[in-house]
Amino acid sequence: xxxxxxxxxxxxxxGSVYALIALGIVLIYKCSGVVNFAQGAYAMLGAYAxxxxxxxxxxxxxxxxxxxxxxxxxxxxxxxxxLRPMLKAPxxxxxxxxxxxxxxxxAACLAVFGPDQIAFPPVFPAGAVSAGGIFITYNYIAAxxxxxxxxxxxxxxxxxxxxxxxxxxxxxxxxxxLAIGIHVSNQVSAAWAMSAALAxxxxxxxxxxxxxxxxxxxxxxxxxxxxxxxxxSSLEGALVAGLVLGVLQSFTDGLxxxxxxxxxxxxxxxxxxxxxxxxxxxxxxxxxxxxxxQGLFGRRGAERI
Amino acid sequence: xxxxxxxxxxxxxxxxxxxxxxxxxxxxxxxGLIGPNGAGKTTFVNCxxxxxxxxxxxxxxxxxxxxxxxxxxxxxxxxxxTFQNVASLHDLTVLDIAKLGAAARGDAGSARSGGFFxxxxxxxxxxxxxxxxxxxxxxxxxxxxxxxPYGRRKxxxxxxxxxxxxxxxxxxxxVAGLTSQEGMAMAAVIRGVRDRFGCAVIMVEHKMDVVxxxxxxxxxxxxxxxxxxxxxxxxxxDPEVRRVYLGEPG
Amino acid sequence: MGTRRLLLALxxxxxxxxxxxxxxxxxxxxxxxxxxxxxxxxxxxxxIGYCGQISFAQGALLGVxxxxxxxxxNAGVDGVLALLGAxxxxxxxxxxxxxxxxxxxxxxxxxATLAAQAILEYLFKMLEPFTGGVxxxxxxxPAFFGVPVASDQVxxxxxxxxxxxxxxxxxxxxxxxxxxxxLVVRESEVVAKGMGIDVARTKAWAFAISGFVAGIAGxxxxxxxxxxxxxxxxxxxxxxxxxMIIVGGLGSWAGPLVGAAFVVLLPEAIQRVGEAFDIANLxxxxxxxxxxxxxxxxxxxxxxGLSSLLPRLRWAQPRRRGAAPSLxxxxxxxxxxxxxxxx
Numbered sequence: 001x002x003x004x005x006x007x008x009x010x011x012x013x014x015g016s017v018y019a020l021i022a023l024g025i026v027l028i029y030k031c032s033g034v035v036n037f038a039q040g041a042y043a044m045l046g047a048y049a050x051x052x053x054x055x056x057x058x059x060x061x062x063x064x065x066x067x068x069x070x071x072x073x074x075x076x077x078x079x080x081x082x083l084r085p086m087l088k089a090p091x092x093x094x095x096x097x098x099x100x101x102x103x104x105x106x107a108a109c110l111a112v113f114g115p116d117q118i119a120f121p122p123v124f125p126a127g128a129v130s131a132g133g134i135f136i137t138y139n140y141i142a143a144x145x146x147x148x149x150x151x152x153x154x155x156x157x158x159x160x161x162x163x164x165x166x167x168x169x170x171x172x173x174x175x176x177x178l179a180i181g182i183h184v185s186n187q188v189s190a191a192w193a194m195s196a197a198l199a200x201x202x203x204x205x206x207x208x209x210x211x212x213x214x215x216x217x218x219x220x221x222x223x224x225x226x227x228x229x230x231x232x233s234s235l236e237g238a239l240v241a242g243l244v245l246g247v248l249q250s251f252t253d254g255l256x257x258x259x260x261x262x263x264x265x266x267x268x269x270x271x272x273x274x275x276x277x278x279x280x281x282x283x284x285x286x287x288x289x290x291x292x293x294q295g296l297f298g299r300r301g302a303e304r305i
Numbered sequence: 306x307x308x309x310x311x312x313x314x315x316x317x318x319x320x321x322x323x324x325x326x327x328x329x330x331x332x333x334x335x336x337g338l339i340g341p342n343g344a345g346k347t348t349f350v351n352c353x354x355x356x357x358x359x360x361x362x363x364x365x366x367x368x369x370x371x372x373x374x375x376x377x378x379x380x381x382x383x384x385x386x387t388f389q390n391v392a393s394l395h396d397l398t399v400l401d402i403a404k405l406g407a408a409a410r411g412d413a414g415s416a417r418s419g420g421f422f423x424x425x426x427x428x429x430x431x432x433x434x435x436x437x438x439x440x441x442x443x444x445x446x447x448x449x450x451x452x453x454p455y456g457r458r459k460x461x462x463x464x465x466x467x468x469x470x471x472x473x474x475x476x477x478x479x480v481a482g483l484t485s486q487e488g489m490a491m492a493a494v495i496r497g498v499r500d501r502f503g504c505a506v507i508m509v510e511h512k513m514d515v516v517x518x519x520x521x522x523x524x525x526x527x528x529x530x531x532x533x534x535x536x537x538x539x540x541x542x543d544p545e546v547r548r549v550y551l552g553e554p555g
Numbered sequence: 556m557g558t559r560r561l562l563l564a565l566x567x568x569x570x571x572x573x574x575x576x577x578x579x580x581x582x583x584x585x586x587x588x589x590x591x592x593x594x595x596x597x598x599x600x601x602x603i604g605y606c607g608q609i610s611f612a613q614g615a616l617l618g619v620x621x622x623x624x625x626x627x628x629n630a631g632v633d634g635v636l637a638l639l640g641a642x643x644x645x646x647x648x649x650x651x652x653x654x655x656x657x658x659x660x661x662x663x664x665x666x667a668t669l670a671a672q673a674i675l676e677y678l679f680k681m682l683e684p685f686t687g688g689v690x691x692x693x694x695x696x697p698a699f700f701g702v703p704v705a706s707d708q709v710x711x712x713x714x715x716x717x718x719x720x721x722x723x724x725x726x727x728x729x730x731x732x733x734x735x736x737x738l739v740v741r742e743s744e745v746v747a748k749g750m751g752i753d754v755a756r757t758k759a760w761a762f763a764i765s766g767f768v769a770g771i772a773g774x775x776x777x778x779x780x781x782x783x784x785x786x787x788x789x790x791x792x793x794x795x796x797x798x799m800i801i802v803g804g805l806g807s808w809a810g811p812l813v814g815a816a817f818v819v820l821l822p823e824a825i826q827r828v829g830e831a832f833d834i835a836n837l838x839x840x841x842x843x844x845x846x847x848x849x850x851x852x853x854x855x856x857x858x859x860g861l862s863s864l865l866p867r868l869r870w871a872q873p874r875r876r877g878a879a880p881s882l883x884x885x886x887x888x889x890x891x892x893x894x895x896x897x898x
Binding site for chain 1: 839
């Protein structure tokens with residue numbers, strides 16, 4: 001029982017980080033119609049930016065905020081320099097461009113920082129709480145709470161502020177938004193900036209948990225199943241699906257895999273099921289697409305002829 | 306009657322797009338379906354053609370129920386349609402489009418050609434002679450459809466539908482977007498098709514001059530239901546039709 | 556198929572084989588790599604360029620081909636049969652991956668293929684008796700029609716020959732009823748259905764045929780490398796192949812070959828330049844960086860691909876305006892994309 005609780009807490013923490021990244025993907029999809037492969041790259045770049053700023057001696061809060069600012073700039077620049085010239089290109093070409101961005105960002109970090117895992121400077125105080133037999137480091141608590149708070153804050157911003165309203169207008173129907181005087185292309189840039197900033201923070205948080213390497217960019221690939229399970233165009237869905245997937249992964253890693261391996265070892269020649277928690281999101285994704293393709297929170301659309 | 310549709314009803318959410326619609330068509334007859342925008346004309350055609358599955362109703366064609374069948378199965382029964390907006394089929398030539406229709410015919414079509422082996426020369430010659438030439442498309446047979454003017458694209462779409470050798474042909478606004486000269490030419494082509502193939506034609510159209518001069522019988526739809534059916538002359542004089550469709554105060 | 560095109564294809568094949576004989580082992584290695592990549596790109600072009608089904612699982616499908624051909628070859632089956640077996644097995648897996656496409660459209664399906672890629676990669680590592688697990692499967696030297704493939708020149712010639720056959724078969728395929736149906740499905744499934752095309756059957760064929768060709772390409776990769784390991788068939792490989800068909804020009808049949816040559820030869824060229832400047836330790840990073848940058852720049856400035864440059868360079872051939880294939884709606888335009896891309 002205590003193990004289950006411990007796994008649940010750890011899963012919620014990583015799950016809220018997934019949610020942060022997934023929110024960015026959904027936001028970009030809503031306003032640009034593109035599934036952004038570079039989201040993982042934003043997370044990685046944000047983490048490296050925080051690392052550089054922390055090593056330069058900036059206080060943790062400032063360093064993280066500054067790296068989010070840098071990432072917002074990079075996100076807006078991506079939209080202006082790369083996405084905008086491709087407005088009329090086929091979807092697959094635009095997706096491929098974002099994949100190209102991912103490849104470039106990874107290669108650039110590899111050239112500058114090398115291939116090895118780097119220990120991330122402490123952002124949160126060291127130590128842990130232990131209550132009721134479970135034991136959780138401050139890192140996890142802080143990362144989980146920060147990510148969850150930011151995700152919720154973002155949802156609130158999107159739902160309740162004037163700028164959020166403009167964002168929703170621009171995303172829902174850009175022609176109508178233009179007609180009522182919303183500067184749509186600025187809103188699209190803003191969405192990319194926010195997405196990149198959120199991903200940058202998520203990357204930093206992930207680096208405090210697992211250390212820093214270019215492998216961090218792979219988080220973007222985990223975020224895709226999250227986004228689809230939640231419903232490609234639903235922000236709430238991304239949040240819920242992120243948490244669910246985080247917990248499921250944590251349980252798979254901590255409970256299911258050992259149990260499965262015990263059974264297999266007893267009955268067959270197989271000793272390991274490998275990184276089962278890494279394929280789990282994809283299995284879930286396939287299941288979801290077959291059973292309820294619009295996702296948990298998505299709506300069906302129709303096509304006219 | 307060859308086609309007998311009765312009580313066809315389809316709802317989208319709370320909206321009843323087509324409500325208890327009935328329509329017949331006999332071989333060799335051109336039936337016009339008119340009505341204001343949003344009356345449900347295209348939706349009704351989509352129901353008959355298998356694009357939508359209606360909530361209720363029947364549509365018997367030579368004794369077989371059509372509703373619920375896929376367009377693919379319908380083509381095998383001799384039911385073909387044209388589209389209101391001609392799809393942008395970039396690389397396909399006019400002849401390719403016609404071959405698509407011939408392929409849908411199934412049995413005879415695929416056996417003769419269109420497979421991996423063998424030549425398509427015979428099929429091409431046949432399609433050019435029997436369809437493209439009467440539709441004034443023979444000179445552009447090898448032109449990509451995308452580069453043709455709108456009127457000729459519509460004609461190519463008609464050629465595709467005819468290549469399936471239909472006995473029931475549904476035309477969704479065949480002259481919309483055409484100049485009035487092109488429209489009249491198309492109307493003549495449609496009458497020619499009926500005369501040559503003897504098929505039953507149902508034609509959704511807005512252009513009244515074309516409808517009046519082409520159709521043997523006219524049904525008027527408003528708000529999802531049929532409000533009138535009769536000969537072209539009678540339609541123009543019916544007060545209810547004039548009120549709903551032509552916008553005159555009743 | 557016009558006689559001119561047939562002659563052109565034969566001439567290109569002859570030139571490739573001659574190059575592999577003239578340029579020594581390294582030349583043969585390059586020709587083989589380009590030819591095999593060309594086969595894989597042709598297969599993906601059928602799926603993406605012709606049928607409009609975006610797939611990110613090509614890397615894993617090549618892997619399936621490599622593992623199946625490798626196992627068959629190791630069991631003593633002749634290379635030709637091993638390649639055909641790889642083709643059939645991969646066609647089956649490809650059709651399985653395509654199953655969700657019968658219900659899903661556009662981006663949703665693209666993401667489903669990401670899942671297929673991830674799951675196959677996992678299976679490559681897990682199915683140890685068949686795949687050799689993480690360390691991979693060592694593949695013995697193959698023999699074609701009983702003749703062992705002893706030199707790189709011979710295996711290059713075999714690859715070029717397979718490429719020629721695949722190219723002829725696939726270009727012929729587009730002149731059939733099925734090939735025309737692919738194009739209509741790409742433009743609009745709703746219209747295709749309305750025209751009486753059996754959309755599900757058409758897509759299933761696209762996946763099976765594309766998978767068959769991919770399996771053969773994968774088998775050739777395995778025979779060439781003498782090893783099939785999980786890290787050779789990752790999402791990065793899928794990205795390479797998508798890059799090939801986009802760089803070459805979607806939906807054309809010369810494009811994938813041009814793109815394959817470009818994507819295979821570019822890193823080699825960078826390698827040469829890098830060695831000349833003595834920055835070997837940064838090479839892999841720089842190679843990736845240049846590859847990524849070129850893809851981005853290419854897509855921004857020449858989204859219709861390299862092969863669209865060819866007609867412009869040639870004499871006064873009239874250009875077919877607007878003939879560039881689009882995959883559904885323009886990507887950037889949010890208005891157009893959202894309604895249509897949902898399943």
